[in-house]
Amino acid sequence: MALILHAGKSNKNAYKALIAAEYAGVQVQLAPNFEMGVSNKTPEFLKMNPIGKVPVLETPEGPVFESNAIARYVARVKGDNTLYGSSSIDYGHIEQWIDFSSLEIDANIGRWFAPRKGFGPYLPPAEEAAISSLKRALGALNTHLATNTYLVGHTVTLADIITTCNLYLGFTNIMIKSFTSEFPHVERYFWTLVNQPNFRKILGQVKQADAVPPVPSKPAQPKESKPKAKDEPKKEAKKEAKKEPEKPKVEEEEEEAPKPKPKNPLDLLPPSKMILDEWKRLYSNTKTNFREVAIKGFWDMYDPEGYSLWFCDYKYNDENTVSFVTMNKVGGFLQRMDLARKYAFGKMLVIGSQPPFKVKGLWLFRGPEIPKFVMDECYDMELYEWSKVDISDENQKERVNQMIEDHEPFEGESLLDAKCFK
Numbered sequence: 001m002a003l004i005l006h007a008g009k010s011n012k013n014a015y016k017a018l019i020a021a022e023y024a025g026v027q028v029q030l031a032p033n034f035e036m037g038v039s040n041k042t043p044e045f046l047k048m049n050p051i052g053k054v055p056v057l058e059t060p061e062g063p064v065f066e067s068n069a070i071a072r073y074v075a076r077v078k079g080d081n082t083l084y085g086s087s088s089i090d091y092g093h094i095e096q097w098i099d100f101s102s103l104e105i106d107a108n109i110g111r112w113f114a115p116r117k118g119f120g121p122y123l124p125p126a127e128e129a130a131i132s133s134l135k136r137a138l139g140a141l142n143t144h145l146a147t148n149t150y151l152v153g154h155t156v157t158l159a160d161i162i163t164t165c166n167l168y169l170g171f172t173n174i175m176i177k178s179f180t181s182e183f184p185h186v187e188r189y190f191w192t193l194v195n196q197p198n199f200r201k202i203l204g205q206v207k208q209a210d211a212v213p214p215v216p217s218k219p220a221q222p223k224e225s226k227p228k229a230k231d232e233p234k235k236e237a238k239k240e241a242k243k244e245p246e247k248p249k250v251e252e253e254e255e256e257a258p259k260p261k262p263k264n265p266l267d268l269l270p271p272s273k274m275i276l277d278e279w280k281r282l283y284s285n286t287k288t289n290f291r292e293v294a295i296k297g298f299w300d301m302y303d304p305e306g307y308s309l310w311f312c313d314y315k316y317n318d319e320n321t322v323s324f325v326t327m328n329k330v331g332g333f334l335q336r337m338d339l340a341r342k343y344a345f346g347k348m349l350v351i352g353s354q355p356p357f358k359v360k361g362l363w364l365f366r367g368p369e370i371p372k373f374v375m376d377e378c379y380d381m382e383l384y385e386w387s388k389v390d391i392s393d394e395n396q397k398e399r400v401n402q403m404i405e406d407h408e409p410f411e412g413e414s415l416l417d418a419k420c421f422k
């Protein structure tokens with residue numbers, strides 16, 4: 001019989017238990033017709049959680065409240081999984097990261113986000129303190145993840161589930177790319193985890209926030225700083241506005257009428273004789289004699305004035321210890337490159353028969369450089385070393401050919417996977 005979880009459909013605290021349930025093979029169902037602010041105020045609900053907060057899990061042995069406790073219960077109810085690791089020290093570390101992500105990450109994201117959404121007073125120094133504590137925590141997490149794929153051991157544990165759900169709130173609401181790019185290992189970790197099938201089933205496709213929510217139009221004043229003299233509050237408000245940290249540029253813009261979308265600068269480049277779609281069609285339709293037809297066709301079409309070719313090499317190959325995680329990581333990269341589909345073609349190879357696997361790729365971009373918007377908007381770009389292909393060098397040209405045709409062996413090794421972006 002399924003356990004009943006009382007929560008709305010988009011509650012990141014409920015996601016913890018729902019994802020844990022997927023890993024643990026436990027049936028958990030959201031209570032039908034749950035309505036936040038109504039269902040959690042009824043006498044029946046208050047019997048389950050006297051302070052009326054969600055989520056609450058109904059079990060045959062009685063209710064459990066507090067989302068971490070619920071997720072722990074779900075992870076353990078059958079007791080035949082590794083969500084809690086396989087030794088006492090794993091268990092200790094899993095609990096350590098659960099507390100860390102709840103107290104140092106989730107709490108500070110909440111202190112930053114909630115006042116901007118109008119839940120509680122907006123106080124610039126408090127926001128500054130929350131952001132600074134959050135950065136300290138993300139810095140520590142980033143250092144740990146520089147040499148670890150998961151928080152504990154070599155598989156997903158409850159610590160990853162709870163940490164990812166906590167990061168999810170930040171990534172989807174307030175931690176925009178320019179903020180998270182300071183923590184590349186956290187970014188890699190987050191996108192890898194949310195793209196695991198058991199996470200994806202619950203979270204769907206995750207999209208990073210592209211703007212920090214603006215400051216509420218009437219910032220609340222702290223009760224203690226109530227003005228004595230008539231003209232003091234204005235001065236205070238002005239001073240605080242000056243001190244405001246990380247003021248999002250979007251704030252002022254959001255008030256204005258929408259501007260027409262500027263053209264992508266790549267559309268303003270001089271026309272090229274190379275038609276990218278023609279190359280993509282040739283690549284897709286060539287089933288035999290690939291060298292003679294597709295590769296030859298590529299070089300016949302290639303326009304070094306209008307396009308450039310780039311090799312990329314993953315900087316953290318030592319982390320690629322699990323084949324499916326490595327392949328998912330590359331899959332995630334290609335999904336995020338969707339924004340460049342009109343201007344790029346790519347091949348990504350996962351190389352080797354044993355871990356750690358190497359990830360290398362070849363990209364064709366419109367224009368003489370890697371487009372700036374790709375660098376700015378696709379965080380994966382920073383995870384690779386990029387070098388421009390010198391097409392006057394026959395060895396480099398041959399390497400391009402081998403990457404396009406998934407040549408095996410590649411640089412003496414077999415291919416675990418080859419993905420194409422077209």
Ligand SMILES: N[C@@H](CCC(=O)N[C@@H](CS)C(=O)NCC(=O)O)C(=O)O
Nearest residue numbers: 011013052053054055065066067068
């Ligand atoms: N520490 C609790 C936090 C629960 C919580 O704050 N829930 C919010 C919704 S996400 C809520 O029920 N708010 C309604 C209220 O405060 O009355 C947990 O992890 O379950």
